[in-house]
Amino acid sequence: MSTLQQRMEEGNSHTKLLNGIDRRLSTVEDTLQLILEKEDELQENVKESLEKVQEEIQRNTLAMKKMRAKVNSGISSYKIFGLVLALLCMWTIFANIFRLSV
Secondary structure (H helix, E strand, O other): OOOHHHHHHHHHHHHHHHHHHHHHHHHHHHHHHHHHHHHHHHHHHHHHHHHHHHHHHHHHHHHHHHHHHHHHOOOOHHEEEEEEEHHHHHHHHHHHHHHHOO
16 A cells, blocks of 8 residues: 555544544533523422422431330330339238238
8 A cells, every 4th residue: 555545544534533523522512502501490300309308308207206206105114113113112011011910
């Protein structure tokens, strides 16, 4: 091959490469233009999505508070211990009273 043909082939490959880069850049430019045009709409969509997430978090928080209140409202181990101790004291007192009276 002659040097002229080699240069033409190199030029063609460079041209193809440059055309590919130009197409990609124009696609990016079009996408950016579309984003800029629809910026307000996208912000509204994001804002709506965030509001929905916030509402869901609030609902879950309320549900957790209700569940925690149910768990805490039950009889705790301290209450059970106090009740057993009080019953034991009362039983001892009544047992001593009946033993003394009999």
